[in-house]
Amino acid sequence: xxxxxxxxxxxxxxxxxxxxxxxxxxxxxxxxxxxxxxxxxxxxxxxxxxxxxxxxxxxxxxxxxxxxxxxxxxxxxxxxxxxxxxxxxxxxxxxxxxxxxxxxxxxxxxxxxxxxxxxxxxxxxxxxxxxxxxxxxxxxxxxxxxxxxxxxxxxxxxxxxxxxxxxxxxxxxxxxxxxxxxxxxxxxxxxxxxxxxxxxxxxxxxxxxxxxxxxxxxxxxxxxxxxxxxxxxxxxxxxxxxxxxxxxxxxxxxxx
Amino acid sequence: xxxxxxxxxxxxxxxxxxxxxxxxxxxxxxxxxxxxxxxxxxxxxxxxxxxxxxxxxxxxxxxxxxxxxxxxxxxxxxxxxxxxxxxxxxxxxxxxxxxxxxxxxxxxxxxxxxxxxxxxxxxxxxxxxxxxxxxxxxxxxxxxxxxxxxxxxxxxxxxxxxxxxxxxxxxxxxxxxxxxxxxxxxxxxxxxxxxxxxxxxxxxxxxxxxxxxxxxxxxxxxxxxxxxxxxxxxxxxxxxxxxxxxxxxxxxxxxxxxxxxxxxxxxxxxxxxxxxx
Numbered sequence: 088x089x090x091x092x093x094x095x096x097x098x099x100x101x102x103x104x105x106x107x108x109x110x111x112x113x114x115x116x117x118x119x120x121x122x123x124x125x126x127x128x129x130x131x132x133x134x135x136x137x138x139x140x141x142x143x144x145x146x147x148x149x150x151x152x153x154x155x156x157x158x159x160x161x162x163x164x165x166x167x168x169x170x171x172x173x174x175x176x177x178x179x180x181x182x183x184x185x186x187x188x189x190x191x192x193x194x195x196x197x198x199x200x201x202x203x204x205x206x207x208x209x210x211x212x213x214x215x216x217x218x219x220x221x222x223x224x225x226x227x228x229x230x231x232x233x234x235x236x237x238x239x240x241x242x243x244x245x246x247x248x249x250x251x252x253x254x255x256x257x258x259x260x261x262x263x264x265x266x267x268x269x270x271x272x273x274x275x276x277x278x279x280x281x282x283x284x285x286x287x288x289x290x291x292x293x294x295x296x297x298x299x300x301x302x303x304x305x306x307x308x309x310x311x312x313x314x315x316x317x318x319x320x321x322x323x324x325x326x327x328x329x330x331x332x333x334x335x336x337x338x339x340x341x342x343x
Numbered sequence: 344x345x346x347x348x349x350x351x352x353x354x355x356x357x358x359x360x361x362x363x364x365x366x367x368x369x370x371x372x373x374x375x376x377x378x379x380x381x382x383x384x385x386x387x388x389x390x391x392x393x394x395x396x397x398x399x400x401x402x403x404x405x406x407x408x409x410x411x412x413x414x415x416x417x418x419x420x421x422x423x424x425x426x427x428x429x430x431x432x433x434x435x436x437x438x439x440x441x442x443x444x445x446x447x448x449x450x451x452x453x454x455x456x457x458x459x460x461x462x463x464x465x466x467x468x469x470x471x472x473x474x475x476x477x478x479x480x481x482x483x484x485x486x487x488x489x490x491x492x493x494x495x496x497x498x499x500x501x502x503x504x505x506x507x508x509x510x511x512x513x514x515x516x517x518x519x520x521x522x523x524x525x526x527x528x529x530x531x532x533x534x535x536x537x538x539x540x541x542x543x544x545x546x547x548x549x550x551x552x553x554x555x556x557x558x559x560x561x562x563x564x565x566x567x568x569x570x571x572x573x574x575x576x577x578x579x580x581x582x583x584x585x586x587x588x589x590x591x592x593x594x595x596x597x598x599x600x601x602x603x604x605x606x607x608x609x610x611x612x613x614x615x616x617x618x619x620x
Contacts (some may be wrong), residue, residue, distance in 0.1 A: 098617075098618055099619075104618065106528065106529060106530045107529050107530045107531035107532075108529045108531050108532070108535055109531055111529070113603070144432055156381075157458075160456060160460070160461055161359075161361055161461040162457070162459065162460070162461050162616070162617065163617055164357070164359060165357055165359070166357070168357065168358075168359070169358035169360075170358070170360070170361065171358075171359075171360045171361070172360070172361040173361075178459060184616075187379060187383070189383055190379060190382060190383065194378070194379065194382065197375060197378075198375050198376075198379055200455070201372060202370050202372070202373045202375070202460050202462060203460065204460075206368060206371055207371050207374065207375065282569075294564055298496040307493045
């Protein structure tokens with residue numbers, strides 16, 4: 088179960104960074120020191136996701152979709168509001184984000200698995216199954232840098248989807264690898280989908296949102312604009328995007 | 344510091360409840376990061392460990408051939424004894440400097456990961472210090488034990504080495520945790536820290552006997568946190584008489600204090616890490 092109530096998230100803006108002693112010192116000398124500006128990333132976010140529900144977050148880039156995932160998995164703590172997450176959360180990372188290229192495939196599976204929240208014993212017992220799924224049995228002792236990027240992605244997918252987390256967070260990238268592996272990864276996603284797991288997915292693939300999710304949440308500029316049945320929400324979102332595009336076009340005409 | 348900690352921890356209106364991800368299993372995370380670091384360092388070969396013992400040995404030989412004749416009179420006329428003293432000092436201070444220097448950039452280097460998965464921040468400096476401690480224990484300490492037994496003809500001195508070693512490791516862990524946090528806010532921390540470690544290095548009587556330092560300055564050497572630890576370890580190996588009890592106690596107290604202060608400062612800083620990494 089996931090419940091966000093009145094969540095507000097502020098972060099320091101990137102351009103304000105004077106992240107070293109030297110520039111901080113000179114700023115102080117020049118009396119330019121000022122409190123860092125904070126940017127409002129999320130506000131008044133109320134989101135309730137029941138166990139087993141498949142939910143999609145949609146909206147333009149920079150709307151705050153990934154930030155919501157980060158608040159759910161605990162990478163970011165809210166500035167205000169309450170967060171209640173019950174069950175073990177596994178983020179499905181940009182595949183291979185946790186890999187160390189110099190270590191062997193087996194070591195990387197253990198490392199990745201532990202970082203994803205599995206305990207060491209469990210992950211060690213699953214190494215064979217993971218290698219089999221990723222079709223990398225003969226690469227067991229190779230360093231990851233010896234794998235092609237497609238192979239590394241397959242490995243990442245295999246580890247991430249092998250975890251028995253109650254809540255899966257997916258930031259884009261649902262299928263990886265060549266055609267044959269893509270079919271396989273789709274099958275595993277379907278499998279995950281039909282088990283009683285909660286899935287929160289950030290996606291720009293609106294067809295997928297329509298066909299696979301039970302609920303869509305439209306986010307814009309850090310707020311929830313609308314939430315409900317995916318068909319309806321996606322239609323409204325697409326209409327709004329179209330209208331904005333037409334308006335922009337018209338304005339451009341007028342200006343010209 | 345107290346006030347700032349409260350502001351971060353008890354931000355008004357924030358309630359967070361979640362099933363713990365991996366904070367409860369810090370040991371597992373430190374374990375895999377430690378294994379990763381050790382494996383990378385040695386690439387599966389035991390020769391790496393031998394090498395880590397040999398390089399300070401080679402440096403000690405260089406010091407002994409240059410300064411040996413001048414300083415031998417402080418070591419009962421023995422150049423060999425001077426060389427041994429340098430070796431012990433070098434490995435111990437080398438461990439401290441290498442471990443804490445690596446800590447100064449460890450969180451920033453893992454920023455990409457920290458932005459994606461919830462990992463207890465302290466796992467990174469702790470694993471770094473642990474990997475360096477492993478290198479010290481596996482590479483140089485055996486040689487120190489052999490030397491101690493050869494010099495004193497008993498094993499008691501060697502066993503007592505555990506006290507200065509434990510003090511040093513606590514000191515390094517505390518300093519490492521602290522500097523890793525500072526490194527998040529100031530990207531030039533590793534550069535400035537290099538300067539600090541140079542200062543630490545020259546003010547530690549490692550390659551020179553403390554007795555040659557002018558009297559007025561000598562009293563300040565005691566304030567170097569490594570001083571009691573280095574002195575205790577060196578005396579345990581090289582001299583038959585035991586170092587005074589207060590020297591053992593001072594080292595342990597320093598280690599414990601560094602650990603407590605490091606953890607407290609880290610706790611005060613951690614709330615703001617994610618805005619910077």
